[in-house]
Amino acid sequence: MSRADEAARRETLRVQVRLDALVAAIGQDGDGRPRPEPERRLVLDAARSALDRLADPGLPAAPPGAADATLLPETIIANTYAVRERIGRGGLAEIYRVRHRDLRGDHAAKILRPDRALDPVLARLHVSEARALMGLSHPAIPRARDLLRHGDGRAVIVMDLLRGETLAETLRTHGPLPPDGVAALARRLAGALAAVHAAGLVHGDVSPENVMLCGGAEGATLIDFGVVRRAGEALPDVEFAGKWSVAAPEQLAGRPGGPPADLYALGLLLAAASRGERVGLGRDRESALAARASLPDPRIDGRLGKVVRDLLRQDPGARPDAEAVMQRLSGTRLSRLAARLTAPRGAYPHPETEG
Template identity: 40%
Template sequence: MTHDHFVDFEEIARRFSHLWQALNHGADRPHSPETRQILIDRVRDALDRGEARLSDTGSEIVANSFVLEALVHDGAATQVYRARHRDLGTLHAIKVPRPDHADDPVLRKLMLREAEVGMKLRHPHIVGMQTVLRLADGRPALVMEWLRNRLADRLQEKPLSPDEVISIMTSVLSGLVAVHSAGFVHCDLSPLNLLFADGDLSSLKIADFGIAIETGCRHGQLDLAFAGQPDFVSPEQMAGEPLDRRSDLYAAGLLLSLLLRHCDGEGEELPALARRLSQRNAEDRPENAKAALHLLGGPPEHTADA
């Protein structure tokens, strides 16, 4: 290390010492605890702004607490970032409208609804909604539990075992029991919205409640002509009709069929369950997710009447 670096550090240390004395003592008498905290916060804000200007990575800081480390999903209207809490070091997912959709009133309403729905759902197989922040430009930012892996990506890596298929479907149906018990239909069940921790499919959780609706409602009531992924939506959802819990079971049946196509061995019971869940007539499907879980042979833990 050169002599110039030592001089720079010594000068910084001297100035910091003077700043610390000013924060603690003030000009004539000690500051009150409240004033001292305000001053410290302002100094931290100034350091944050300076760090943002000098940073080579260009990482954005949200609410003075979260660093947006990586863009993990760039959708047509929203973006999802992996974010790190600056003080706790914890990882979170933060979902925001794209900048070019900052003034979209329908999207803003949907995102705030998603936050409200998510805050009402607490279950081991549902991604946790943690809080809602507001960006400097007014866009809402949804802070959620961070899970690194998507089931859609896992399906491209290697075949599933029959036990893994059962584990995935047990998690999905258990989560749906909680969703339906709270009075909602998820409406967007697919491998893209099923997340899990590293190497642990038993930790799989349902994510993305952006188009979830109350049971008996239709998406037209949210000013949406159509919502959902065409490969997984039920016939009644595609037609824009009022939806109930059986609409999610249709998607679960298509999901199970997809999993079986990526499975080394399947037996006879799972394909039969996939066909039963994905009947085109809602009346021909199981009554609810708890009944479907029973047909799967899943455990009753973390379930409730739905």
């Protein structure tokens, strides 16, 4: 046996001895007694996490978690996802960046805050959000990948990881969007709402905080389906869900609000994007009712301005639906006119095909 072969044999034996010791440590405590199953799983997860890092030297080190984060870096969820860092926190839930331990891909994981997790209404809404996202497919809606359970029983929604900032953050730091950006935002979000409404659902909280700009207005994504509901139905055990500042007049009158309520909120959002500031329309029912008496100028001209003003009509039946908003802003009629002007003689579209 050559010296190289002998060295390889010795190294293999050393690795085998260490692995045997690791297996023994996972199954038994320091006194040689079998570990309880929950403890054994924790030790196994820690060992696997260390092996994951050895197998992938390029894996970035986990950043320190926020002081008040409820899931620490390297926490394992359902033996599948390793927590990397917290990337968002709201009044009800937290968002973490997690990494699939086998596939190495990064995702976002949404979990209720511990102080909210015992509320049965919120727990039910959290699961309803996962069901809604799994039934929707649109480029401007994040895809839900799975619904898992953390060790403490909290449901975890695993979805696509979005990179960017919210519209609210953009308006605070950079001011209003340019007119073409507002138009792109309108088309993109109208498309998302069309998909939501076609599924018989209402988003219920269309606001600048719930729109992510992933690469600009063209990549706008509607997020936070935490109060999603069936169209025309109120959420059980919830008097009002969403934000008073974006509530439609019919919601302020005590009705659940269907798809037109989402379109009213879209009109307010587009006005905010054009003005560079939130359109302040109240923090409770009384102040919101008073604010609806005289809406501020959205500061949008042309065809888009007309669409926004139609979205903000008091009568929900007078507002265009999401499909109509897309059609009115898509330039379809202009493109057909250009086709007619450039088409060879005898090739005009049949009148019944024109919108």
